[in-house]
Amino acid sequence: MTYFIDRRPNAKHKSAVNRQRFLERYRKHIKRSVEEAVNRRSITDMERGEKVSIPTKDISEPVFQHGPGGAREIVSPGNKEFLTGDKIRRPSGQGGGDGAGDGGASNQGEGTDEFAFTLSREEFLEFVFDGLELPHLQRKPLKSLQEIKMVRAGLARDGVPSRISITRSMREAYARRIAMRAPIKRALKEAQQALEAEERKDPVLRNPARITELKAEIERLNKRIEAVPFIDTYDLRYHQLAAQPQPSSQAVMFCVMDVSGSMTQNHKDIAKRFFLLLYLFLEKHYEKVELVFVRHHTAAREVGEEEFFYSRETGGTIVSSALTLVNGIIEKRYPPAQWNLYVAQASDGDNWDDDSNVCRDLLIKQLMPQLQYYAYVEITPHDHQSLWEEYETVAARFPEQFAMRQIVEAGDIYPVFRELFKRRLSQQR
Amino acid sequence: MTATRQPIATGSDWNFRVLEQFDEELARLADEYRLDTYPNQIEVITTEQMMDAYASVGMPVGYHHWSFGKQFLAVEQAYKRGQMGLAYELVINSNPCIAYLMEENTLMMQVLVMAHACYGHNSFFKGNYLFRTWTDAESIIDYLVFARHYIARCEERHGVQAVEQLLDACHALQNYGVDRYKRPSPISAEEEAKRQEEREAYLQTQVNLLWRTIPDSPEDGEQLPGSLSAQTDDPLGLHSGGRYPPEPQENLLYFIEKNAPLLAPWQREVVRIVRKLAQYFYPQRQTQVMNEGWACFWHYTLMNRLYDDGHVDEGLMLEFLQSHSAVIQQPAFDSPYYNGINPYALGFAIFIDIKRICEAPTDEDRQWFPDIAGSSWRDTLEFAMRNFKDESFIQQFLSPKVIRDHKLFLVVDDDQEEMLEVAAIHNEQGYRKVREALATQYALSVREPNIQVVEAAIRGDRSLTLHHVQDSRRPLARSVYPVIRHLQKLWGFPVHLISMEEGRVTRRYRWPVEETTQDEE
Numbered sequence: 001m002t003y004f005i006d007r008r009p010n011a012k013h014k015s016a017v018n019r020q021r022f023l024e025r026y027r028k029h030i031k032r033s034v035e036e037a038v039n040r041r042s043i044t045d046m047e048r049g050e051k052v053s054i055p056t057k058d059i060s061e062p063v064f065q066h067g068p069g070g071a072r073e074i075v076s077p078g079n080k081e082f083l084t085g086d087k088i089r090r091p092s093g094q095g096g097g098d099g100a101g102d103g104g105a106s107n108q109g110e111g112t113d114e115f116a117f118t119l120s121r122e123e124f125l126e127f128v129f130d131g132l133e134l135p136h137l138q139r140k141p142l143k144s145l146q147e148i149k150m151v152r153a154g155l156a157r158d159g160v161p162s163r164i165s166i167t168r169s170m171r172e173a174y175a176r177r178i179a180m181r182a183p184i185k186r187a188l189k190e191a192q193q194a195l196e197a198e199e200r201k202d203p204v205l206r207n208p209a210r211i212t213e214l215k216a217e218i219e220r221l222n223k224r225i226e227a228v229p230f231i232d233t234y235d236l237r238y239h240q241l242a243a244q245p246q247p248s249s250q251a252v253m254f255c256v257m258d259v260s261g262s263m264t265q266n267h268k269d270i271a272k273r274f275f276l277l278l279y280l281f282l283e284k285h286y287e288k289v290e291l292v293f294v295r296h297h298t299a300a301r302e303v304g305e306e307e308f309f310y311s312r313e314t315g316g317t318i319v320s321s322a323l324t325l326v327n328g329i330i331e332k333r334y335p336p337a338q339w340n341l342y343v344a345q346a347s348d349g350d351n352w353d354d355d356s357n358v359c360r361d362l363l364i365k366q367l368m369p370q371l372q373y374y375a376y377v378e379i380t381p382h383d384h385q386s387l388w389e390e391y392e393t394v395a396a397r398f399p400e401q402f403a404m405r406q407i408v409e410a411g412d413i414y415p416v417f418r419e420l421f422k423r424r425l426s427q428q429r
Numbered sequence: 430m431t432a433t434r435q436p437i438a439t440g441s442d443w444n445f446r447v448l449e450q451f452d453e454e455l456a457r458l459a460d461e462y463r464l465d466t467y468p469n470q471i472e473v474i475t476t477e478q479m480m481d482a483y484a485s486v487g488m489p490v491g492y493h494h495w496s497f498g499k500q501f502l503a504v505e506q507a508y509k510r511g512q513m514g515l516a517y518e519l520v521i522n523s524n525p526c527i528a529y530l531m532e533e534n535t536l537m538m539q540v541l542v543m544a545h546a547c548y549g550h551n552s553f554f555k556g557n558y559l560f561r562t563w564t565d566a567e568s569i570i571d572y573l574v575f576a577r578h579y580i581a582r583c584e585e586r587h588g589v590q591a592v593e594q595l596l597d598a599c600h601a602l603q604n605y606g607v608d609r610y611k612r613p614s615p616i617s618a619e620e621e622a623k624r625q626e627e628r629e630a631y632l633q634t635q636v637n638l639l640w641r642t643i644p645d646s647p648e649d650g651e652q653l654p655g656s657l658s659a660q661t662d663d664p665l666g667l668h669s670g671g672r673y674p675p676e677p678q679e680n681l682l683y684f685i686e687k688n689a690p691l692l693a694p695w696q697r698e699v700v701r702i703v704r705k706l707a708q709y710f711y712p713q714r715q716t717q718v719m720n721e722g723w724a725c726f727w728h729y730t731l732m733n734r735l736y737d738d739g740h741v742d743e744g745l746m747l748e749f750l751q752s753h754s755a756v757i758q759q760p761a762f763d764s765p766y767y768n769g770i771n772p773y774a775l776g777f778a779i780f781i782d783i784k785r786i787c788e789a790p791t792d793e794d795r796q797w798f799p800d801i802a803g804s805s806w807r808d809t810l811e812f813a814m815r816n817f818k819d820e821s822f823i824q825q826f827l828s829p830k831v832i833r834d835h836k837l838f839l840v841v842d843d844d845q846e847e848m849l850e851v852a853a854i855h856n857e858q859g860y861r862k863v864r865e866a867l868a869t870q871y872a873l874s875v876r877e878p879n880i881q882v883v884e885a886a887i888r889g890d891r892s893l894t895l896h897h898v899q900d901s902r903r904p905l906a907r908s909v910y911p912v913i914r915h916l917q918k919l920w921g922f923p924v925h926l927i928s929m930e931e932g933r934v935t936r937r938y939r940w941p942v943e944e945t946t947q948d949e950e
Contacts, residue, residue, distance in 0.1 A: 001468035002452045002547070003525065004445055008473060008532055014481040015501040021593070022498030061496055062601050062908035062915070064878045070903030071843035075867040077770060078761020079838040079854055087848035088840070117502035118509070 023123065029054045030119070034127040038276065039269055042305055044291065050124045053114040125280075150241040159238025173235035180228045188221040251286040251340035251372075253279060254329075256322045258347035260297040261314035267379045268309055271346035273413045274377055278344050281417075286340065292329060296322035298352075302329065317350045319387060320358040327366050336370040343371060349378045351387040360390040368398050376404040377416065434739040441535035441748075445473075448530075451540050451740075452547070458734050459548045463807065464727070466551040467566060468525040471543065479531050480504045482519050486710070489521060490573040492580035492702075494596050518724070520546035522554040522713075524566035537748045540741070544731040549724030556815045557719070559712035563607075569709060576702045583695050595696055598915035599682065599703035604877055606682035606704035607711045629694035677881040677896065681916070682707070684882050690891060691921035700919070715818045715873055722776015723814055725757060726784075729777070759835060770867075778831045779822070783809055786828065793829060819871035827864045829855075839866045844902075878905055880926070891922040899930035905938075913940040 023030060033052040082088070119127070155168055195214040198206060255275045257268070282289045293308035294300055297315040300322040326343060334341060351359070368374065376391055378384070388404070395402045405416040437454065438447040452471070459466065474482070484501030485491035521527040528546040530539050554560050584592045678684045682704040686697050713720065732749050735741045741749075759774035760766040786794045787806035795802045801809045813826060832855045839853040839862055853859030853866070869875050879898040886892050893916070897905060905928065917924040917940045928936040 001525075002449075002456065003468070003470050004448060004452075005470060005472045006445070007478065008475050010474075010478065014478070015484050015498060017493045018484065018495060018498030019501055020498070021493060021495035021589075022502065025495045025593075059499060060908070061597070062911035063604055064880055064897075064912055065906040065908055066878055067904045067906035069844050070899075071841065071845070071901040072903060073852065073866045073869070074840045074842060075770070075837055075863055075870055076762035076840065077759050077835040077837055078763065078767075079836040080761070080763075082838055082851045082854055084851060084854055084856070084859060086851040088851065090842075090847075090849055115499070115503065117506045 026054055031127055049121050050119050051116060052119055053116045056115050059115055149244055151244045153240050153242030155237045156240040163239045165237045165239050168237040169235050172237060173231040176235055177228055181225055184221055184224045191217045250288040251282050252290040252292060252334050253282055254292045254294060254326050254343040256294045256345040258317055259295045259313045260317040262348050262350050267348055270379050270407060270410050272309055274346060275344055277417045294322050294325055300325040316352055318355045319351045320355050320362055323359055323362045341371045343374045345376045347378060348380045349385050349387055353386055356386040356390040360393055363394045364397055374402045377407050379407045381408045436742040437740050438536060439742050443536040443539050448539055452543060454740055455544055455548055455731055458731050464548055464552040465555055466548060467555055469547040470525040470527045471530060473530050473532055475532055482529055488573055490577050492577045518542050518546040520550045522564055522566055523569045526551040537745045541728055541749060545724045545728035549727035553720050553723045558816055559716060559818055563712045564709050595699050598919050599700055601912045601915040602681050603703055603707040606707035608680045672884050673887050677883050679881045685919045689920050717772040718776040718819045719822050721773045722780045725773050725777035726780040779826050782828050782831050783826055820868050824868035829860045832860055832863050837863050839863050892925060893920045894925045897926060897928040899928045899935055909938055913938055
């Protein structure tokens with residue numbers, strides 16, 4: 001007896017629970033891998049899975065086993081030149097292996113040191129944002145820009161042929177035909193009834209003239225019915241488009257970072273997380289997010305992402321150089337009418353003394369009126385310097401668009417990020 | 430061979446109609462060969478479902494545990510990287526016998542898997558003495574369902590983490606959950622469920638009896654009513670003096686289930702579930718070579734018959750032969766592909782050779798196998814399949830010819846010697862030694878360390894003492910520490926493990942580790 005059963009429609013992901021349990025159990029390990037990946041990857045490349053490796057010994061399921069040592073006999077296939085009594089040098093490495101001994105215990109293959117698997121994109125992001133609920137910001141608090149988008153808005157009597165609504169036009173034509181034919185048909189019916197009545201009369205009593213007249217009338221009416229056009233210009237209906245103001249769906253994010261000698265790689269890694277968070281956040285809200293990287297010491301330069309994070313420069317710091325450059329780029333490439341503009345700046349707080357008030361003026365007079373939001377993080381355990389103080393004036397002028405925070409170590413980023421956006425939300429309300 | 434070939438189907442596409450026709454044909458042939466099988470339940474599944482099935486070690490219904498998740502990830506990774514062709518076969522020892530066919534297999538593959546699993550493995554499950562003794566094909570599925578529900582309920586009641594830790598500990602000991610020499614009572618889900626509560630109470634009274642001088646565990650709030658007072662209430666004679674247990678116990682999980690002082694009733698039941706499932710898999714661990722060899726022998730025989738009878742065409746047959754030879758390939762020890770002895774290859778070679786010895790014995794065969802040389806091959810094969818396990822099967826049936834064909838040789842690896850020594854090769858003087866050694870290599874008692882409970886200090890510090898009977902100075906692997914830590918968690922009091930060889934103590938392990946142990950050593 002044999003039964004065939006098609007189980008394919010059955011639920012998939014039977015192992016999902018077990019998989020989750022595994023991930024939960026090795027959270028620490030996986031988080032470490034994910035953090036490494038975050039540092040390695042490009043900011044725009046976060047939304048995919050990640051291969052994760054965990055040392056096999058950390059996740060082994062122990063059982064009683066024989067260890068190396070002692071005397072053992074091993075039978076192997078494929079003897080070529082050995083004779084009984086031959087002595088063979090012990091293979092390099094531990095004498096263990098050799099196929100024997102190993103019970104049913106380790107079933108993940110030939111003693112690989114790493115247990116590797118792939119996290120799905122969702123799982124990856126979950127680990128990236130572990131401990132941080134992505135702020136549930138709505139679209140509203142981000143000031144929307146007026147951009148015109150044409151949307152369908154009912155029907156109109158005129159338009160271009162390509163926008164003809166066929167069903168509606170046909171329906172109009174049908175109605176018109178019924179309406180136009182109705183009186184003719186009524187007259188036709190009367191004429192026919194009269195003709196029949198005339199013909200039913202006794203031949204002697206018939207009026208031939210009347211009959212001819214009626215016949216002519218009927219013919220004329222039939223012609224009129226046929227003359228009613230199947231479709232007429234009046235019937236045509238066109239889909240109408242209306243201009244509707246639309247929030248802009250594109251944003252540009254300027255990453256501004258100080259790369260003077262005082263910024264270590266550690267500072268930059270922290271900054272990278274911050275930029276990453278902002279990027280992911282913006283990406284959730286805009287269809288298109290462009291990134292512009294501006295690095296500066298005494299002079300500012302627009303660079304690629306790789307160079308932005310990983311090449312070193314030394315020298316002093318003039319922050320205003322970067323702000324001037326950002327302003328220039330906005331003018332040239334990102335007209336504020338079409339783009340939502342965001343600036344995220346990371347620095348260790350150093351600035352050339354006379355420059356800080358220049359920055360303040362630049363921000364207040366030129367940049368801030370164009371921007372959606374300006375977020376400044378200062379990565380330093382030390383006291384604030386002149387830049388911070390000047391920025392505080394800016395923050396006072398633009399409380400809803402300007403945010404600044406101090407970060408000491410990587411762990412501070414999530415809370416700070418949250419803080420920056422939460423504050424904004426509550427003020428908006 | 431028939432002159433007119435009328436294949437049931439050609440090409441690599443299949444449909445249910447065609448599979449049914451092939452199954453009918455295979456069933457007819459199996460009947461002709463007197464293969465006694467359970468009814469087949471053939472399930473067509475997707476790749477992902479197959480990975481699920483793999484991950485749960487072939488249990489169609491499993492309780493939840495992270496280790497299965499790990500297994501799934503490993504399988505998925507290997508499959509995606511193309512290291513592993515999935516699912517040559519996955520078949521479950523149950524009645525009806527459940528076999529999985531993957532939807533993307535070719536027609537040839539489906540027929541091959543049907544021959545291999547539904548008739549090969551299936552008849553082995555039904556016939557082999559180990560399976561007959563240790564497993565109950567009728568009730569396994571129900572039992573798995575019971576186990577899953579029970580463990581899910583425990584998770585609800587006691588928290589996922591508590592259950593997970595308990596399962597971790599049980600899994601570490603699951604290879605020691607079998608009485609090798611006693612026939613177990615068959616498991617029945619219905620009965621389990623019905624009697625489970627009853628048993629919880631009963632078990633606990635037994636334990637309370639044994640441990641009645643000790644206070645209740647602080648974390649175990651469930652105190653059973655009814656204090657046991659009378660000395661006469663001691664049916665097991667537990668308190669008549671002497672050491673406990675009176676005999677060493679090799680079934681560690683059973684011992685824990687019945688005697689661990691601090692386990693709550695539900696914990697005992699979980700221990701029991703793991704133990705029962707270990708018992709279910711116990712025969713499979715001991716019959717790898719035979720089981721796969723038997724299935725390969727039959728798929729080979731049945732496929733050839735299908736061809737001879739004209740039911741398949743040359744194209745399918747070529748595809749089959751290619752697949753078959755890949756399965757029974759045995760790389761040499763120095764090949765980069767070598768990964769131990771391939772049980773499919775060895776088992777298939779031995780069964781084929783038994784048939785040859787029966788049909789066309791040489792003088793050598795007559796001398797080595799006087800009983801079977803020239804006998805009916807079908808009867809001899811049946812006898813071999815029914816009454817042996819890997820160890821005894823190899824000891825009994827590994828012929829000089831197979832040793833020669835595989836060029837088997839025996840190496841002695843003694844860590845006190847500088848060099849390895851080739852102790853025997855495929856020659857007249859070596860056959861018996863090679864055969865003996867290979868058989869031993871498959872003996873569970875040699876593969877796994879021999880560890881037994883020797884004493885539970887019921888009147889002392891309640892510590893548990895186990896002996897590891899060491900052999901050939903082979904020590905325990907470092908995994909011994911996490912395992913005894915798990916054991917200690919189950920037992921609740923200190924655990925000692927003593928490695929002994931020929932009456933001498935070679936090593937002591939203890940958990941928890943204390944300074945005092947240093948003095949003892």
